[in-house]
Amino acid sequence: MNITQLPYIKDVYGFLGSDVMSGLVGLLIIAALVPLNVAFLVLVERKVAGHIQLRPGPMEVGPHGILQTLIDAVKLLGKEMVTPSSTDKLLYWLSPIIVVAPAFVGFIPLPFSPLVQIKDVNVGFLLIFSFSSIGVISILMGGWASNNKYSLIGAVRSVAQNVAYEIPLLLATMPIILMTNTFKLGEIAQAQAQSGLWFIFYQPIAAIIFFIATTAETNRAPFDLVEGESELVSGFHTEYTGMRFSLFFLAEYTNMVIAAALFTTFFLGGWHGPVLPGAVWFFAKTYFLLFVVMWIRWTYPRIRFDQLMNFAWKILIPIALVNLFITAIVLKVL
Amino acid sequence: MLNIKTIDDATISQRVYQLNLGPQHPSTHGVMHLLLTLDGEVVVKIEPIIGYSHRGHEKMAENRIYEQFLPNPARMDYLSGMIFNHGYCMAVEKLCGIEVPRRAEYIRVITSELNRIASHFIGTMDYAMGLGAITPFLWGWDDRENILDLLEMISGSRLTYSYGRFGGVRNDITKEFYDGTRKFIDRLRSRFWDYENLINQNVIFIKRSRDVGVITTEDALAFGVTGPTLRGSGVKYDVRKNEPYSAYPEFKFEIPTRKEGDCLARYQVRMAELEQSINIIEQALDHLPPGPVRAKVPRFVTPPEGDCYVTFESARGAAGFYIVSDGTRVPYRIKVRAPSFSNLFVLTKICPGHFLADIVAIFGSIDVTVPEIDR
Numbered sequence: 280m281n282i283t284q285l286p287y288i289k290d291v292y293g294f295l296g297s298d299v300m301s302g303l304v305g306l307l308i309i310a311a312l313v314p315l316n317v318a319f320l321v322l323v324e325r326k327v328a329g330h331i332q333l334r335p336g337p338m339e340v341g342p343h344g345i346l347q348t349l350i351d352a353v354k355l356l357g358k359e360m361v362t363p364s365s366t367d368k369l370l371y372w373l374s375p376i377i378v379v380a381p382a383f384v385g386f387i388p389l390p391f392s393p394l395v396q397i398k399d400v401n402v403g404f405l406l407i408f409s410f411s412s413i414g415v416i417s418i419l420m421g422g423w424a425s426n427n428k429y430s431l432i433g434a435v436r437s438v439a440q441n442v443a444y445e446i447p448l449l450l451a452t453m454p455i456i457l458m459t460n461t462f463k464l465g466e467i468a469q470a471q472a473q474s475g476l477w478f479i480f481y482q483p484i485a486a487i488i489f490f491i492a493t494t495a496e497t498n499r500a501p502f503d504l505v506e507g508e509s510e511l512v513s514g515f516h517t518e519y520t521g522m523r524f525s526l527f528f529l530a531e532y533t534n535m536v537i538a539a540a541l542f543t544t545f546f547l548g549g550w551h552g553p554v555l556p557g558a559v560w561f562f563a564k565t566y567f568l569l570f571v572v573m574w575i576r577w578t579y580p581r582i583r584f585d586q587l588m589n590f591a592w593k594i595l596i597p598i599a600l601v602n603l604f605i606t607a608i609v610l611k612v613l
Numbered sequence: 614m615l616n617i618k619t620i621d622d623a624t625i626s627q628r629v630y631q632l633n634l635g636p637q638h639p640s641t642h643g644v645m646h647l648l649l650t651l652d653g654e655v656v657v658k659i660e661p662i663i664g665y666s667h668r669g670h671e672k673m674a675e676n677r678i679y680e681q682f683l684p685n686p687a688r689m690d691y692l693s694g695m696i697f698n699h700g701y702c703m704a705v706e707k708l709c710g711i712e713v714p715r716r717a718e719y720i721r722v723i724t725s726e727l728n729r730i731a732s733h734f735i736g737t738m739d740y741a742m743g744l745g746a747i748t749p750f751l752w753g754w755d756d757r758e759n760i761l762d763l764l765e766m767i768s769g770s771r772l773t774y775s776y777g778r779f780g781g782v783r784n785d786i787t788k789e790f791y792d793g794t795r796k797f798i799d800r801l802r803s804r805f806w807d808y809e810n811l812i813n814q815n816v817i818f819i820k821r822s823r824d825v826g827v828i829t830t831e832d833a834l835a836f837g838v839t840g841p842t843l844r845g846s847g848v849k850y851d852v853r854k855n856e857p858y859s860a861y862p863e864f865k866f867e868i869p870t871r872k873e874g875d876c877l878a879r880y881q882v883r884m885a886e887l888e889q890s891i892n893i894i895e896q897a898l899d900h901l902p903p904g905p906v907r908a909k910v911p912r913f914v915t916p917p918e919g920d921c922y923v924t925f926e927s928a929r930g931a932a933g934f935y936i937v938s939d940g941t942r943v944p945y946r947i948k949v950r951a952p953s954f955s956n957l958f959v960l961t962k963i964c965p966g967h968f969l970a971d972i973v974a975i976f977g978s979i980d981v982t983v984p985e986i987d988r
Contacts, residue, residue, distance in 0.1 A: 580812075580821060
């Protein structure tokens with residue numbers, strides 16, 4: 280929440296400095312929001328999967344199984360955290376912690392509505408992308424430290440995949456930056472709200488590339504080669520148990536939320552929409568995108584690794600470059 | 614597929630590592646152990662290690678009377694238990710010279726073909742799951758469930774049936790089963806459209822399957838590959854047509870074949886066989902003859918001295934029972950020809966040069982059951 284805009288709070292906590300205070304409150308809100316949101320998303324995922332697969336999904340705990348993920352979280356908390364004897368203890372312990380932290384940071388510049396935003400950082404989306412890149416390091420650490428060949432293959436795949444897909448991801452956002460002349464996510468959403476025309480209508484190709492690249496960045500099917508359970512058992516987190524495993528899970532779903540929120544901000548007009556308040560529109564769009572991601576996951580088989588690489592380097596990056604080039608020329612001429 | 618011959622042996626010995634795919638692994642269908650030698654993610658060598666679920670069925674046969682061995686064949690290939698049960702009964706009947714009533718033969722064909730559909734659903738949809746698509750698997754599971762319900766209705770068990778008896782089947786089919794099978798066939802026909810849209814036309818599915826794990830006709834014949842795997846490599850061989858048994862000569866059906874020999878071809882052959890099996894069941898239900906379902910057979914059969922070999926088409930290929938009798942109530946020796954065993958070892962020839970992910974796909978497309986290999 281942009282607390283600096285509410286004068287009385289600024290008066291009360293002025294001695295702390297409004298930025299520090301709003302940051303702290305914001306982080307607390309994130310810390311509460313993220314796990315709850317993930318618990319909800321896991322339930323949605325299981326329900327969506329269930330209904331696509333001609334079965335009801337979780338039904339036992341609570342009405343229609345709505346408390347299932349809470350029970351699962353309790354179960355995971357109670358489980359023993361096994362550390363295999365031949366692991367690199369420090370890296371093995373550090374990896375699940377490092378994977379979660381950048382996922383939380385990603386929430387700071389997200390504009391949920393004109394008022395609800397923790398801080399409209401002037402490097403906005405660069406902040407999110409640079410922090411999400413740290414997640415890759417932790418996956419590599421976890422895969423390497425596990426001392427398991429399946430984990431190692433998963434980790435190596437993860438690095439190659441993330442490096443390859445970050446390029447089209449950034450190239451797909453550059454046309455938006457050219458059009459709005461700002462890195463601030465709040466202003467990008469504002470620009471669309473003012474004109475009323477969402478950027479997906481100006482940049483449909485960039486939107487598709489962005490969607491594909493974020494799906495690959497968040498290791499979701501059909502690009503979930505990092506986990507690829509049919510070949511790599513469980514990929515980089517094969518050796519992780521209990522709460523450590525659930526931290527990887529938490530990070531995956533949090534990254535999904537951030538990716539969907541970014542797509543909403545860049546291409547779907549952010550909070551812009553009639554009648555209902557902005558935050559409602561923002562979350563509605565984000566959750567619709569998350570549903571699409573789940574829908575894709577339960578429909579498509581997994582793509583093979585060489586095909587994945589070819590897709591990024593031979594198809595997505597050239598198209599994204601051409602798209603950027605055309606956008607630049609059109610903007611210059613107009 | 615990469616050309617691994619470009620790397621010389623000295624380099625390979627430095628950079629390869631071994632990976633144990635199984636015996637406990639999500640996609641090795643039970644307890645199959647594949648010892649892979651990998652260069653990065655490319656397979657240099659593959660060695661299937663079998664024997665983890667060896668239970669000594671063939672040895673067991675030497676220590677019990679023919680009737681007591683009846684439950685065992687279904688436990689070899691647990692996915693097409695009805696067909697194996699049928700095959701064993703045929704072998705003993707041939708040895709003793711027992712005539713089977715026509716109605717019983719028809720019922721055996723109906724149940725065997727139902728079982729074949731159930732097995733092919735596992736074969737095709739489990740292959741799709743090996744590629745990472747979980748939904749087709751559960752859709753196939755849903756259709757298979759109907760078959761298991763039907764077979765449970767007449768045989769009492771869902772997987773390891775011993776419904777066949779020497780000289781017929783245990784009991785006649787009920788009206789419930791007859792109507793249920795009709796209803797199931799109608800439902801399945803309407804479901805093919807769904808499968809067509811969900812996976813058969815899926816871009817990623819086709820990209821992952823085409824030109825992967827090509828078995829040439831020569832390789833297939835050299836390794837003794839049979840069943841849908843052989844028919845995917847362009848050989849039109851099906852025991853039901855080439856060496857007809859039971860009531861199969863009385864039905865009209867096609868043998869689907871594909872020339873390509875890749876995973877997609879094998880998958881398509883199995884999907885096409887589903888429709889042929891439906892046709893057979895429909896014809897059998899239409900012309901179900903009246904009469905007894907079991908011939909007059911002594912309580913315990915005592916075959917004369919001699920031996921016989923009976924071959925039949927299981928869901929995985931040409932299976933066979935070779936029985937040697939020494940004139941007592943206990944068989945002297947029973948040898949089983951397991952199609953999965955021959956099909957499996959073609960992996961050693963076709964896998965090198967493929968990616969790790971393809972190994973899972975190829976293994977799934979060959980569709981083996983481990984207990985049948987180990988027996």
